[in-house]
Amino acid sequence: DADVTQTPRNRITKTGKRIMLECSQTKGHDRMYWYRQDPGLGLRLIYYSFDVKDINKGEISDGYSVSRQAQAKFSLSLESAIPNQTALYFCATSDSRTSTFGSGTRLTVV
Amino acid sequence: GDSVTQMEGPVTLSEEAFLTINCTYTATGYPSLFWYVQYPGEGLQLLLKATKADDKGSNKGFEATYRKETTSFHLEKGSVQVSDSAVYFCALSRNQAGGTSYGKLTFGQGTILTVHP
Secondary structure (H helix, E strand, O other): OOOOOEEEEEEOOOOOEEEEEEEEEOOOOOOOOOOOOOOEEEEEEEEEEOOOEEEEOOOOOOOEEEEEEEOEEEEEEEEOOHHHHHHEEEEEOOOOOEEEEEEEEEEEOO | OOOEOOOOEEEEEEEEOOEEEEEEEOOOOOEEEEEEEEEEOOOOEEEEEEOOOOEEEEEEEEEEEOOOOOOEEEEEEEOOOOOHHHHEEEEEEEOEEEEEOOOOOOOOEEEEEEEOO
């Protein structure tokens, strides 16, 4: 099994719908992150959490919310999806020595 | 704020050619610098890192040297293989008390590398 698992792998949703992307990890890392990847822009940080009671906004948090349900679980929600949120979303974890990324969720908002 | 700029891609090379992907950064203080690689359909993997000026990171034949005077961290490989075809990202993080931060990263835009036999 993958160290960082993202579900779903692909999702097509309609404008205005609420959608949740889920991330779970078996690394035992306290720190978890959500990034968004757009062509030509690299990855940009949406939210991050250094432990279960700690949630922080990243560079592009508008239109998104997160929930850290447990040390191993960190979910990203789009309350009302819009087409410019079409992107590849990555969850990541880290400790003092390295970081581990999931395989990504490709989200299309139509 | 912090930023990372990579050379424009895509880069297309023949097998065994020399590779350079340029990366420059803007940041205050002394960030840590990273190269990540993304193979098709996969997440990012840490390729190499350098945490202070003049450090050289290396892995799988790839190298990059942290040059504070030119704020650069160029990726090089002497002889590329078809299996090196991927997207390469340069990134930085602000160091935290107690050590390097590996997760809160600022990325460059990525460079697509294609290696032909």
